[in-house]
Amino acid sequence: MPDKLIYDENTASVYEKFTTMVGKVAEADETAAFLERFSSGRNALELGIGNGRVAVPLSEYGVQVEGIDNSDSMLKLLANRTDQIKAWKGDIADFNSEQRYQLVYCVYGTFTLLFRREEQIACLRSAAEALDDEGVLVIEVPVPTLHGFLRGQRISAKLLDYENTLVNVELHDSLNQNLTSTSLWFSDKSLSRSSQRIRYVYHQELDTMAQCVGLELAERWEDWAKGAFTDVSKRHISVYRRTNL
Template identity: 40%
Template sequence: MEQEQVWDVDAAQRYDTPGEGMFAPEVLRPTVDRLAELAGDGRALEFAIGTGRVAVPLAERGVPVTGIELFRPMVDELRTKADEATIPVVLGDMATATAPGPYTLVYLVYNTISNLLTQAEQVACFRNAARHLTPGGRFVIELWVPELRKLPPGQQAMVWQSEPGYIGMDTYDVVQQRVVSHHFRFDETRQAHLSRSPHRYIWPAELDLMAQLAGFELETRHADWTGSEFTAESRSHVSVYRLPPHHEGPSA
């Protein structure tokens, strides 16, 4: 499965769920609050800006936001909310594309770094973030913690959410460090809608090493955007990496 098969016009038009899920105020408000705090008086760059779930309210808070996005249908949906003058977007891969900068903050939310399906691409993403940042700038990543402890021996699939009208299931390839998320949505009829997305999962320690290769240091890690303590039981984390004040670019 290629990412181009996932993020098509249909997926882009279905992506927004105003007031619910990742668009719920209790999810979105702390995200925007924390990013606005980290951006300070500087500019922010969002990798994989998508339909502008975070960028639009962040720009409304007065933070100048630019985006990089690989898939045109997602940008088309963003353009229904903000024009190019308000939120400029560069079409391209977040691991390699460049945007006019520099920035005090680069951020990647809601597990999006895992959409890069090789370790090399994920490392390149860190280096690309470093290229865009001023000395002392920050790179923020929101990412889930792999839940392999819940996967019984010999079993390759796990239901991680089940509620009326929705079942979420992940299938794992532990050799390749890959997971495919399956989303089943259904109603009272016999028909269901299935969407799938491939990912390469990353352990927090591996993420920290990627950061080190690009010249970053881990500044903080919390379990969520409100600053809850990160523990062995946390299902996700918000990690803030910072360049040293006299950073001269990522290592080769």
């Protein structure tokens, strides 16, 4: 498996279809509304901008949105969708920006695709350095679900609708907090395959890593509607501010 997950043209097109089916596209407007209150109508940087699922509706609030992604195919999808957003190819674990932003954000578990702790800390450090004095960093991260593994392996099948079935095969490396997964998507008469590796992170560890780079937790929610984060939440949206002002 490559060190970085990079979407090729086939995977990128499947990504668009999948995010629509699981409700992420429908959720984009709510996500943008949540983020807009931190950008104050000024500027924002998305880490892993992809096809602009969130960036486009956020820009419609009058926010000047820019973005970074490591996939030419995803950046092409974004360019085909709009010419109002500046985006460039880069590594979210190690980037420099002369521009300072009111908001830097990373959504839909993109942060966990950095499957080494050092890369995750480097990403947080780069993001903190890109913030202006009043800026915030917003990260959406899934809460790890580790039940159901047998000898480090787990197979799950999820019926998405009458024509689509997703089968997911995962390997758990508990020492490095890595999950390596291969997904098989049966859709009508077609079959798509994709693989990825993530490093899951609990919210307490994320707070500690953030503190290491001069960030402190300001808010934490279960969802973009600002539901309370509890011990049964499946994800969290965490908002960090700089401490070294």
